[in-house]
Amino acid sequence: MKQKPIISNAVIRRLPRYRRYLRELRSSRIDKVSSKELSELTGYTASQIRQDLNHFGDFGQQGYGYNVDVLYAGINAVIGLGRTYKMVIAGAGNLGRAIANHNYYYKTGFIVTALFDKNPDLIGRKIREDLQILDYADMKEYIEKNDIDIGIICTTKDAAQEIADIFCAAGVKGIWNFAPIDIEIPDNVCIENVHLSDMLYSLVYRMNNKTNE
Amino acid sequence: MKQKPIISNAVIRRLPRYRRYLRELRSSRIDKVSSKELSELTGYTASQIRQDLNHFGDFGQQGYGYNVDVLYAGINAVIGLGRTYKMVIAGAGNLGRAIANHNYYYKTGFIVTALFDKNPDLIGRKIREDLQILDYADMKEYIEKNDIDIGIICTTKDAAQEIADIFCAAGVKGIWNFAPIDIEIPDNVCIENVHLSDMLYSLVYRMNNKTNE
């Protein structure tokens, strides 16, 4: 199999921002953009943008710049958008329901197909016409039968590791973790942590240490 | 005024994780920890841990290690915990309500005092006994009167910049933004973005580019 070069995580984290501004340019019917113009939009340096984009093939053209449609499609392809990803949520509390109803990623092909909870009062409830809270006991079987790609953890930290273990055993390839804990997973599964309190602490530190020049 | 050394953002982002593991050690009644032990817990190298902690004063003692209580208290003080931070949420949809009810940061002194929305069906509703959805039109005055520290944006992206402008004009010192857009703010305000779809895209990229060694 062809050996792909390894792209650093810093580059990957910039891709969604490129994508966002390219979307804007597209909806403004702008068909061409230079690394300099993208720099003004995104705040990254033109040099960095050219270097980033070059990792993924020849999107640009000397003397011209980048074609917006081509680059947008290219970045989508690099990220892996353009297909559907099926997701389930463990924990049907406030956060789980909010994530289930969030519609930004939904538009790009990410579909929450079910929520799971242990609480008998919640099991059976409908979140929407097409989305229901199911019994946590049935989660593993459901994931296996429905080829779920991503498992989302929206519980307290005490339950998080056990849920992750079930997710991995059932065959998800990615975990999106909202519980405030570091989870152990096997090598073949990816994890993205959203440690909300950690982020809030970082904000507060910066608020308190702002140097008023 | 004494000139504080500027601590890099990379260091700051590690502090909450140190804090989390120190909490665990405390609740296990362990009173001493070495950089090597902390390294095993956090995954950072012992060398990095020693260098990180040294930025903030002499928490350690040669030949002994770090006293857990002292270090925990020290990190809390560095972050700026130990006082109360008042927050309001703009946007009382699913996400706004989930953030309002989230109790992790609540325990550390972060209090959501009100939610604001434009929707007349929501205005006046109670989220909890002590927490209500108020009229968006009154938000600026409320923030000024109640000395709100942090404004949280839980709306669609179209409203986000206007809300941020009101937050800043009313005197918040920090903004926690959940809208999928980059917001412009004056120099004296700090912002922390939680771009959920960006994070999901990053997860998916990694899932698709996992090298199975």
Next chain:
DNA sequence: TAGATTGTTAATCGATTAACAATC
């Protein structure tokens, strides 16, 4: 052809890691 802008290499900067002297 001249002008513009990329692709790409080289230089710089910053963050991480290694090493070891200081010291409890």
Next chain:
DNA sequence: TAGATTGTTAATCGATTAACAATC
């Protein structure tokens, strides 16, 4: 005193920025 472990400097590594040749 000997052993352990920090504090701190130096070396390394990786990411960003600058520069410019290639080329549209």
